[in-house]
Amino acid sequence: MSSPQTGPESQAKAEGTTTPEQTTAPEQQKQWAMAPAQPAAAMSGWMAFAGSLIAMVGVFNIIGGITALFRPTYYLVGTAQLLVFDFNAWGWFWLGLGILQVAAGVGCLYGQMWARMTGIGLAALSAIAHLAFLAAFPLWSLLVIALSVLVIYGLMVPPRGATA
Template identity: 35%
Template sequence: MATDAGRPQAARTHPDPWHAATSGRTVMAAVLMIFGGAMAFFEGVAALASDDLFVMTRHYVFEFSLTGWGWVHLILGIVLVAAGCAVLFSGALWARYLGITVAGLGAFANFLWLPYYPLWALVLIAVNIVVIWALCTGAHHEADMT
């Protein structure tokens, strides 16, 4: 039986997706996460600081107090910025998964926030959906490039 122990290994055709180099999609997703997280943070601060800024709808199914929504968006904003920095500086697979999860939670929270500030919520929903798309397709795109 012959073995290949003495011969040098040929380079792998596909890189390990756990440590794929970051591409433009991943960098774009990280920057959008930092931007969206900052917007969510300021949305939370505005909700905590002033109740007169937002429209109060009656008989909304997902009705929380404005202070409760403020804390939700404040915490989500901080976590989005942290996840965006992790994706930007490490590009690791765990950071991408964290980014996808947090961006999904951000899109869901902004969907529930629609009656309070519709335009801002729609912009953040769109940003979070683009982030999820870029993080989901970025690893496959990077693996095919090398």
């Protein structure tokens, strides 16, 4: 009978009998305890690129919104020549869209799926809205449309190791 201090291993040694579990090396017995943890999924390079890019476009839209609200004479055309809305409405639109884009960009950098889907929708909305705002700021609008297309591509590229 084994005592709590000696245990079955020390009793088997004293009696000269060994079990198959005791004949293996201690390193092999404890191998299960030292198994490495499952590797964390690495973020896709495209996801990081698109997340930072949508956050940057969001900051640009915030600046454009503040400009439209406080200095509408900065733009090339007057309010009457805009396709839709006036500069006050566009200012609030760009400000709200920019804040949402920055939040989605930060979420993408943390690898959140909600941010990925939201970012695709916000980038598409931004591209369409800049198309409507094209008369007021043509080169800038074309640049933001191109950046929005890059964001959509970057967020749609599957992560590394994806099977579907």
